[in-house]
Amino acid sequence: MNRSIPNRRGSTMVFVVIMLPIIFALAGMAVNYSYIQVCKTKMQIVADASVRAAGREYVDSGDRDLALAAAQNMSNLNPVGTTTIALSSGDLEFGSSYKFGSNQKYSFNPTTGQGNAVRLTTNTFAGGGGDAPIPFFAVLGSNFEIRPTLTATNTQSTLDVALVVDRSGSMRSPADPAEAQIPGSEPDDVPLNSRWLDLVDAVDIFLNELNSSASTEKASLVSYSDNASDDVNLSSNYSAIRSQMDAFSDSFPGGYTNIHEGIMFGINSVTKSGYSRSWATRAIVLMSDGNATAGDDPLLAAAQAASLEIPIYTVSFSQEADQILMEQIAADTGGRHFHADTGAQLEDAFRSIAQAIPSLLTQ
Structure with missing residues (x-):
């Protein structure tokens, strides 16, 4: 079919x-x-x-x-x-x-x-x-x-930063101990090859870097020897810092090295009402050319800065400086440590810090 x-x-x-x-x-x-x-x-x-x-x-x-x-x-x-x-x-x-x-x-x-x-x-x-x-x-x-x-x-992320600088007696010496001169009576103007004048040049470079920032950064000056002093309040005009550094050059007080009090004054400087900005990133730049010879343990002050989330960028200057202490302060607070043996290296350190402290843009 x-x-x-x-x-x-x-x-x-x-x-x-x-x-x-x-x-x-x-x-x-x-x-x-x-x-x-x-x-x-x-x-x-x-x-x-x-x-x-x-x-x-x-x-x-x-x-x-x-x-x-x-x-x-x-x-x-x-x-x-x-x-x-x-x-x-x-x-x-x-x-x-x-x-x-x-x-x-x-x-x-x-x-x-x-x-x-x-x-x-x-x-x-x-x-x-x-x-x-x-x-x-x-x-x-x-x-x-x-x-x-x-x-x-x-x-x-605008910046409020305190420059905390060492004005102890050893800052009258040159970075190279072989070039040391017998100092005059204190207070007195510092020798031309002194560590202090190297620091003056380095601070000037630091402030120039801040000036080149797209944001408005504020800086203050704290100095320390036997005791710390609050020399210049936070400001976006850095001329007073330069003037005070020059004034110390002309009449240098000298003394021991109270790093603890320098840090505590730095903390106060970047949190001071009427000068600090609540929204700003706060930081401290701490410089020392020697060992802590006065005051309390600097690590106690570093712990206080860390609790307030204020990083400390440290600079040890000269072969006699306590690099281990300065490294520890930076590590404890979230900052960075730089070491300099010469004036040129000190300038590089301050330039690097100005570039490393973030003026951050976050979204």
Whole structure:
């Protein structure tokens, strides 16, 4: 008995005809998705750059209108294709950003007073302000605009730093003991080849480095021998520090080496109300050319600095300096230790510290 075989000609073509629009739709969705992700990535980069510009302006001038103008200018300079992300005053929040522990993230808190941080949220753009890119392919016969809500936070980690310098009697000597001269009666001007004058030059280099920072850094001066003295309060004008260093050069007091009290005065200097900034990164630069010969154990003061999260960057100067102690102080507080045997090395150390103490930008 013959059985008839059904004729299936054209069935594959029907399947192709049915599936082809689906394939095209899926392909269009894939292209759109990729394009949307690329746009969002580029827009986030623009938001980051804009809030970074606003943050620098805000910390330097304290003017919120200028900060907004800086953000808008940066956005205008970096269009995404033909689209410029519109920004208005409602997109920026001003406040302070703190890091409460070495393993913690920065926390932003809006404030009506002066702070160190700006948070940008693209509310104006997301709400329909200005032009926006559209996907390549329409969805269900209509196009839509790509308007993500993006957020970026900029923290300008401005610096409050205390220079804590050794003015003990040994600082009248040269870095090379073979060049030592018999000192005159104290107080007296220091010899031309003294360690103190090497320090004066190194401090000047340090202050020049701070001046070149994009942020406004404050510095103070503490000096110590038998006892410590609070010589210059925190200020972004460093001329008083230079003047005081020169004054010591003309009439050098000398004495023993009370490193403990020098550190404690340094802590007080970078936390002093009316001069220190609550949002600033605080640090101490401690210099000594010898051993602790007066006062309490310097490591006790270092522990106090560590509890307040104030790093101490230490510089030991000359072959007689207690490098082990200075290394330990730096290690205990999260700072770094530098050693110098010559005036040139001392200058390099202070330059390196100015560059190593972070004026960080965190997001």
